[in-house]
Amino acid sequence: MTEILMNQEEVLGVLFETGAIRKGHFKLPTGEHTNHFFQLPLALRYFNYARRLSVGLSRLLRTVPQISSLLPNVSIVGASSGGIPVAYGIREALQADQIMWVEKGEDGNTRFRQFDEVAPGENCILVDDIILTGKTMKSLVNLITKSGGKILGIGVLVNPCIAKLNFEGIPIMSLVEVPTHHFSDEKICAICKENGKPMQVGW
Numbered sequence: 001m002t003e004i005l006m007n008q009e010e011v012l013g014v015l016f017e018t019g020a021i022r023k024g025h026f027k028l029p030t031g032e033h034t035n036h037f038f039q040l041p042l043a044l045r046y047f048n049y050a051r052r053l054s055v056g057l058s059r060l061l062r063t064v065p066q067i068s069s070l071l072p073n074v075s076i077v078g079a080s081s082g083g084i085p086v087a088y089g090i091r092e093a094l095q096a097d098q099i100m101w102v103e104k105g106e107d108g109n110t111r112f113r114q115f116d117e118v119a120p121g122e123n124c125i126l127v128d129d130i131i132l133t134g135k136t137m138k139s140l141v142n143l144i145t146k147s148g149g150k151i152l153g154i155g156v157l158v159n160p161c162i163a164k165l166n167f168e169g170i171p172i173m174s175l176v177e178v179p180t181h182h183f184s185d186e187k188i189c190a191i192c193k194e195n196g197k198p199m200q201v202g203w
């Protein structure tokens with residue numbers, strides 16, 4: 001049987017090799033410049049990679065005492081479409097009760113589909129493929145809190161360490177950190193100074 005767990009080097013190897021992380025000089029739709037461009041679905045499209053990355057993250061989540069003590073009585077909630085395969089992988093590894101996911105409503109906030117909701121007191125682990133500014137996750141934290149759900153922890157595959165993340169004491173676990181430089185525009189972009197024009201990318 002192939003070893004399921006990957007070390008940090010192997011995780012980064014998979015992410016770069018599949019194009020889930022690209023290194024270079026990129027211009028985002030927001031006008032910001034960056035040295036890494038992330039598209040985690042490019043790695044998660046391979047079932048085995050999705051599974052192995054999720055198992056690695058589930059190991060970290062298990063180290064949170066309030067999570068391990070409540071298993072399997074927890075729901076795994078995906079914060080975006082990219083978080084859905086992660087939610088399924090984590091659920092399998094942790095043998096959690098339920099999997100749920102949200103989508104973005106017209107007002108830009110996260111919402112469940114009609115009749116799908118977290119019950120008051122329900123134990124939730126929130127997951128996503130990546131956490132950039134933290135806005136999407138914050139929106140999900142607010143939604144779950146408003147429903148009366150209890151958030152035990154947050155798990156993401158990749159943390160580019162762009163934003164200072166603070167979710168009121170909720171532990172955040174990331175499988176791998178990929179320190180990334182973000183520049184608000186070309187005037188202050190250090191890569192522009194060395195490397196000329198960036199590649200325009202979408203989301």
Ligand SMILES: [Zn+2]
Pocket residue numbers: 025033034186189190191192193198
């Ligand atoms: Zn630049």
